[in-house]
Amino acid sequence: MKTIKALMLAATALATMAFAAQSSAEELSLKGKKIGVTVIGTDHDWDLRAYQGQIDEIKRLGGEAIALDAGRNDQTQITQIQTLIAQKPDAIIEQLGNIQVLTPWLQKIKDAGIPLFTVDTATPLAINNTTSNNYNIGAELALQMVNDMGGKGNVLVFNGFYSVPVCKIRYDQMKYVLTNFPDVKIIQPELRDVIPNTVQSAQSNITDMLTKYPNDGDVSAIWACWDVPMVGATQAVEQSGRKGVRTYGVDGSPDFTAMVADPNSPAAAVAAQQPYEIGKTAAQNVAKHLAGQKIPPFTFVPAVLITKENAAQTAGPFLPKK
Missing domain, CATH: 3.40.50.2300 (Response regulator)
Incomplete structure (x- = not known):
């Protein structure tokens, strides 16, 4: 009973904070x-x-x-x-x-x-x-990936935008997590995602890499600091018929979120933001x-990690609009 009461009090507090934030926003000009x-x-x-x-x-x-x-x-x-x-x-x-x-x-x-x-x-x-709190996003997504891999295996990493601060943070956090799992290796050289033609380029790159590493277990996961290249990567995995290769990205783009929500897709998780x-x-x-109000250096808007396990409860707001 104490636990239920505590949860109710917490929910009330959150609702009050949300109402206060909304009221404050309405008063701004x-x-x-x-x-x-x-x-x-x-x-x-x-x-x-x-x-x-x-x-x-x-x-x-x-x-x-x-x-x-x-x-x-x-x-x-x-x-x-x-x-x-x-x-x-x-x-x-x-x-x-x-x-x-x-x-x-x-x-x-x-x-x-x-x-x-x-x-x-x-x-x-x-x-x-x-x-978003990209430090948390980078670590949380990496931990989900390592957990899905069972703490061992090889990862294909797209790293084409390290000069973009959020990508740098997510990549560095992923690398930091991997220092604690010596049986998880990043396949070298890393891949480069591009703009434009992101999906097509990623699909071609992953098709080539799966041909280069043809055996089950050669590749366990594919990661990028955003999720548009993961649409192409997931398509390549599907077309190859390879089992045990999962894809991971960040943003919550509708196409990739739909893949994560599909129980038959290799897309395993996406850290979905609220852009x-x-x-x-x-x-x-x-x-x-x-x-004249004092503003902090950072404002973090919450993100949610959507996985195969929780997609039914979390993916809805990020899926393509019908």
């Missing part, structure tokens, strides 16, 4: 404010939803969004950042991209006296980065800052 939004690209489901969450919330709060999509081109994003600086908005939100390329331009935003906020870009130049909520929260943090 960006009326008369111009907010710049720069994103490296929106061709990926996660990127598009986070981007849209920012724009929608800025408008809902009465502000004007100056939203620019760089179409996956670093130089275009630099040019667009220069454009935003020249327009002197009340704040700028930057989403994803190559941190090595971005850093000097993020510094220019700060030097111009424009408050900088980021989405999934960890940098000391930003007042706040709204994101629209992340974008929306970033815009709210801008409003809070401009209203």
Whole structure:
């Protein structure tokens, strides 16, 4: 009975916190404010939803969004950042991209006296980065993978975007987990995921690797820091007819989540994020800052690990919309 009472009290507390957060968001305003939004690209489901969450919330709060999509081109994003600086908005939100390329331009935003906020870009130049807890995501997904492997076997790893901060964190956390499981090995050389043609490229790469390692047990798992390449990787495993090879990714893209939810698919787990909520929260943090509120360096929006075992209870919100 004590346990049930404790759970009820905890649920009440969470509901109260959620209501308070909602009420606080409703009281915020960006009326008369111009907010710049720069994103490296929106061709990926996660990127598009986070981007849209920012724009929608800025408008809902009465502000004007100056939203620019760089179409996956670093130089275009630099040019667009220069454009935003020249327009002197009340704040700028930057989403994803190559941190090595971005850093000097993020510094220019700060030097111009424009408050900088980021989405999934960890940098000391930003007042706040709204994101998932990628340290937890990386470790949790890796532990699920190792558990499914029984603590031994070989892993094919895609590592094409280590310069993107969230991918670096997830990869480093995966590697850290593996230091405690010496019988789990990463097959070298690592694979490189690409943009565009991500699914097709990953499918081709995995088809080649399964041909190179033809025996059951040669490959036990396939990992990437996001889940679009895992759609192609899963298709390659299915077409090969290989058993015992499972795929793992991050984001909760509808296509890969549907594979994880399919009991007959090799897709084993996905760390599903809430990109629209992340974008929306970033815009709210801008409003809070401009209203004089103190904002922490990071705002973490919860993610959920969807597995074969819990998909019936967790996958619904992330599945393709009918």
